[in-house]
Amino acid sequence: MVVALVTTMLFSCKNNFKEVQQIGVLQNEPIGEAKNINLKYTDSGRVKANLLSPKMLDFSNRSFAFSEFPEGIHLNLFDEEQNKSVVVADYAIVYDETDIIDLQGNVVLITHTNDTLYAQQMYYDQKREQLFTNSPVRFSFASGSQGRGNIFDSDIRFDHYELLEGSGSTEIDQ
Template identity: 70%
Template sequence: MRIKHTYIIIATVFTVAMFFSCKNNFKEVQQVGVLQNKPIGEAKHINLKYTDSGIVKANLLSPKMLDFSNRNFSFSEFPDGVHLILYDENNNENVVVSDYAIVYTQTDLIDLQGNVILATHTNDTLFADQLYYDQRREWLFTNESAFFKSASGSIGQGNIFDSDTKFENYLILEGSGVSYIDE
């Protein structure tokens, strides 16, 4: 009987010790997932200049940038829009503006959304609801509403737009039919 009584005391001591050593970490556990969904950094009033060999190639202006490089598929988000000035080899300005933008680091893809306007120094102008820019291929495309007016006066409108960055060869589909405009 004495051995049985000793086992009961030992079991009780361990149970009480375990009970008092446990903490309620539920709130901390919940925060783990939340922290992974939050940006790792936030920047305000951005005026970023990109240079190559001492020559300014681009100037990015934005009220706010959120850095999500803590994710497996990292990206930077510009929730309040962007104003981007791109300079060509002759220092001519080409301007891109949008209400919202995301830059995907791994794929070099930029997603511009809301009142997207791209205006070149030669007065070619593209208006779109959404526009993707593939930085590797230097290619613009969308499957949303787009309107393009070239400097020569050609006009195209549709729901699919596909073009190189200089608008030397572009395609507009749907809406007002198929438009191949070769200047």
């Protein structure tokens, strides 16, 4: 009888390590919190982006993991010649699986040539080195000219912008 009981107990045990890890962690709560973040994205030993933020919440405990920056970010982007462009936003989310940064609230982009773009939301694709949005944008070029549009797309060098307005499109080469 003892052998039967021990055998039954051994076969009824299961590996629930993930469940044990989740004890005390609510589904909607972050698994971690960090302050004064200085995150660098590199490729082949070269810094391509540097994200700075006063606070980060880690939601890697979710099936689609992400990091949230509720107090805003300062993002430095570097091209092949190490020219620096800057993006600031009131709020941001970095999606781990896609390497997309969703920038929200008073987004300002200042290129290395001092052209400035203003938007309420902007996305930065770290893999493709591309900035884009489908919300209204306003440009202020270093030359003094200005522009507006509804959709914006640009490479990391900001040499070539595509600005879509209504049904037409405008390409701006600097």
